[in-house]
Amino acid sequence: MLVNVDLGYLLAAILFIFGLKGLTRPRTAVRGNMLGALGMLVAVVVTLVGADFSVTFILLGLVIGSAVGVTLALKIQMTAMPQLVALFNGFGGGASALVAGAYLVTNVQSQSSAELIATAASGLIGAMTFSGSLIAFAKLQELRFVGNIRFSGQQTLNAMLLIACLVLAVMLLARPESAFIYCVLVLLALVLGVFSVISIGGADMPVVIALLNSYSGLAAAATGFVLSNSVQGQSAANILIIAGSLVGASGLILTRIMCAAMNRSLANVLFGSLGPTRSGPDDDVYVNVKSTSAEEVAMLIEVARRVVIVPGYGMAVAQAQHSVSDLTKLLESKKIQVEFGIHPVAGRMPGHMNVLLAEADIPYDSLKEMNEINSTMDQTDVTIVLGANDVVNPVARTDAQSPIAGMPIIDVDKSRTVVVIKRSLSPGFSGIPNPLFTAENTLMLFGDGRKAVVDIINALKPD
Amino acid sequence: MQAMNTLLLLAEQTTSSTQAAGSPLLLLTVFVLAIFVGIEIITKIPPMLHTPLMSGSNAISGITLIGALLSVGSRHPTEKILGCVLGCLAVTLATTNVVGGFLVTHRMLGMFRKKD
Numbered sequence: 001m002l003v004n005v006d007l008g009y010l011l012a013a014i015l016f017i018f019g020l021k022g023l024t025r026p027r028t029a030v031r032g033n034m035l036g037a038l039g040m041l042v043a044v045v046v047t048l049v050g051a052d053f054s055v056t057f058i059l060l061g062l063v064i065g066s067a068v069g070v071t072l073a074l075k076i077q078m079t080a081m082p083q084l085v086a087l088f089n090g091f092g093g094g095a096s097a098l099v100a101g102a103y104l105v106t107n108v109q110s111q112s113s114a115e116l117i118a119t120a121a122s123g124l125i126g127a128m129t130f131s132g133s134l135i136a137f138a139k140l141q142e143l144r145f146v147g148n149i150r151f152s153g154q155q156t157l158n159a160m161l162l163i164a165c166l167v168l169a170v171m172l173l174a175r176p177e178s179a180f181i182y183c184v185l186v187l188l189a190l191v192l193g194v195f196s197v198i199s200i201g202g203a204d205m206p207v208v209i210a211l212l213n214s215y216s217g218l219a220a221a222a223t224g225f226v227l228s229n230s231v232q233g234q235s236a237a238n239i240l241i242i243a244g245s246l247v248g249a250s251g252l253i254l255t256r257i258m259c260a261a262m263n264r265s266l267a268n269v270l271f272g273s274l275g276p277t278r279s280g281p282d283d284d285v286y287v288n289v290k291s292t293s294a295e296e297v298a299m300l301i302e303v304a305r306r307v308v309i310v311p312g313y314g315m316a317v318a319q320a321q322h323s324v325s326d327l328t329k330l331l332e333s334k335k336i337q338v339e340f341g342i343h344p345v346a347g348r349m350p351g352h353m354n355v356l357l358a359e360a361d362i363p364y365d366s367l368k369e370m371n372e373i374n375s376t377m378d379q380t381d382v383t384i385v386l387g388a389n390d391v392v393n394p395v396a397r398t399d400a401q402s403p404i405a406g407m408p409i410i411d412v413d414k415s416r417t418v419v420v421i422k423r424s425l426s427p428g429f430s431g432i433p434n435p436l437f438t439a440e441n442t443l444m445l446f447g448d449g450r451k452a453v454v455d456i457i458n459a460l461k462p463d
Numbered sequence: 464m465q466a467m468n469t470l471l472l473l474a475e476q477t478t479s480s481t482q483a484a485g486s487p488l489l490l491l492t493v494f495v496l497a498i499f500v501g502i503e504i505i506t507k508i509p510p511m512l513h514t515p516l517m518s519g520s521n522a523i524s525g526i527t528l529i530g531a532l533l534s535v536g537s538r539h540p541t542e543k544i545l546g547c548v549l550g551c552l553a554v555t556l557a558t559t560n561v562v563g564g565f566l567v568t569h570r571m572l573g574m575f576r577k578k579d
Contacts, residue, residue: 016523017500017504019519019523020501020504020508020519020523021504023508023512023515023516023519024507024508024509024512025509026511026572026575026577029512029515029572030569030572030573032519033515033519033568033569033572034569036519036522036523037522037565037569039523040522040523040525040526040528040561040565043526043529044528044529044532047529047532047533047536048532048536051533051536057535057547057550057551057554058532058535058536058554060551061531061535061551061552061553061554061555061558062554062558064555064558065554065555065556065557065558065559065560065562066558066559066562068555068559068563069558069559069560069561069562069563069564069566070562070563070566072559072563072567073562073563073566074566074570076567078571081514081567081571084518084563084567085514085517085518085521088518088521088525088559088560088563088564089521089524089560091556091557091559091560092524092525092527092556092557092560094553094556095525095527095528095531095553095554095556095560096527096553098531098549098550098552098553099527099530099534099549099550101549102531102534102535102545102547102549102550102553103530103534103546105545105546105549106534106546112487114487115487179545209517210517213517213520213521213524216521216524217520217523217524219524219527220524220525220526220527220530221494223530224490224494224530225487225490225494227530227533228487228490230533232533232536233530233533236529236530236533237490238490238493239526239529240526240527240529240530241490241493241494241497242493242497243523243524243526244526244527245494245495245498245501246497246498246500246501246504246520246523247501247520247521247523247524248498249497249498249499249500249501249502249505250501250516250517250520251517253502253506254505254513254517257510257513342510342511344510349513349514349517350510350514350516350517351510351511351512351513351514351515351516351517352514354510354511354513354514354575355515355571355574358571358574358575358576359574361574361576363576363577363578363579364575364576364577365577365578366578367511369509369511
């Protein structure tokens with residue numbers, strides 16, 4: 001029987017790996033995700049069949065969990081995807097911390113020191129993931145009670161909390177029978193999770209979510225080490241470790257990509273102080289701003305051969321993606337080429353813009369990465385910037401003193417004409433003015449993103 | 464992909480010999496090799512699919528569900544009721560993570576279509 005269980009877990013591990021591999025192309029991605037789900041199903045079934053269980057409580061948990069999961073997954077708006085991923089992340093991390101705790105109270109005698117280290121790691125990372133993700137969720141959901149809270153000595157406090165957690169981990173090694181120590185460790189880790197995420201601003205959310213994603217995987221892997229000495233857990237340890245480390249690696253890579261796309265180090269994102277550096281009206285910074293109308297933009301586009309649209313999170317806020325899709329279809333029917341230039345950190349999580357545009361029925365072959373679109377920018381007749389700001393700010397290229405210096409940007413200023421659709425001249429998250437707005441070839445179309453696009457469509461249509 | 468082969472071989476070896484299964488060093492080897500496999504695969508995933516990757520891999524990290532199942536299922540005396548309660552809570556949380564994660568990823572990927 002035990003052999004079958006082992007083979008089942010091995011199959012699950014293979015399915016996870018092929019599942020992730022499927023995600024390398026849109027064409028195979030749906031199947032890849034299904035393979036992953038199948039792997040999980042195999043692992044669960046093998047576990048339930050392989051052990052002599054009383055399954056009543058388990059079934060209750062499975063039913064409630066499934067019901068909540070299905071409801072959330074089907075109800076969620078695509079704009080709210082980052083929140084949902086953060087929430088699920090938190091649940092995974094929380095579950096890992098709970099499992100480690102449950103093992104501590106039931107298997108005290110048999111825990112070796114390696115497993116106790118794993119227990120402490122699982123509790124620390126799991127609990128941090130849980131509370132950090134809930135804070136990230138609350139911030140993304142824009143719940144009122146979590147602003148960007150910063151206070152002096154915050155980093156010292158975080159460092160002290162972390163040290164306290166490590167001390168408790170050592171204490172747990174000495175006295176494994178004391179569940180109290182584990183409880184305090186988890187409690188401190190929860191506080192640490194809250195304080196380390198609460199000060200991070202909206203633009204840095206993609207990094208935070210990717211990092212939390214990595215943590216939830218590492219917590220699962222740590223839980224795998226915890227299981228390794230119990231009778232039934234021996235076989236399960238491997239699958240937890242393999243799946244957990246795959247996810248841990250994935251999150252780390254995404255974190256690194258996001259940091260590179262902002263030209264900042266991870267430490268700078270987590271502890272740094274980039275943020276609105278000044279307040280007050282910014283309008284006086286700008287002279288010679290050329291304001292335009294939807295009709296004028298329509299005339300420009302009509303004679304264009306190639307149009308590039310650069311969306312930012314502002315597009316999602318204005319719910320303009322469906323209107324953008326309509327505009328795209330209209331232009332393509334007029335034999336005008338339309339492509340989208342997507343910056344890696346556009347949106348609130350890695351790849352968020354692509355999902356929003358795909359939902360609006362824009363084919364994925366029109367969605368171009370930053371490097372690809374930049375190489376064709378000088379052959380572009382009209383570029384429409386919609387709800388993006390810092391990621392098209394040429395200062396990143398020109399001014400070495402600027403806070404965003406060196407950040408890779410989409411070179412919209414190299415296209416023949418740039419149309420920036422924006423409510424006002426207010427700065428982006430970096431808080432610095434954008435000289436693009438006053439550039440020779442830039443026209444500002446002030447107003448709500450969706451309404452502006454609809455106006456352009458109406459002006460284009462011969463009625 | 465060499466790392467992957469080694470990993471699968473190792474996973475098989477570790478699980479098939481019960482004596483070695485608890486050895487922390489072998490588990491650590493599996494852990495490190497799996498990270499290399501992860502890095503090798505994930506770096507090939509295009510930015511376009513990063514959101515589905517996150518929600519899908521997130522669902523995979525719900526593998527902790529297996530640990531939760533075992534912690535509830537393992538027989539223990541009644542005074543360990545605390546372990547059972549913690550385990551049940553963990554099962555619920557992990558199931559939400561797994562089911563919701565895979566389903567929402569499926570929903571997202573369904574929206575990606577090629578130009579016709």
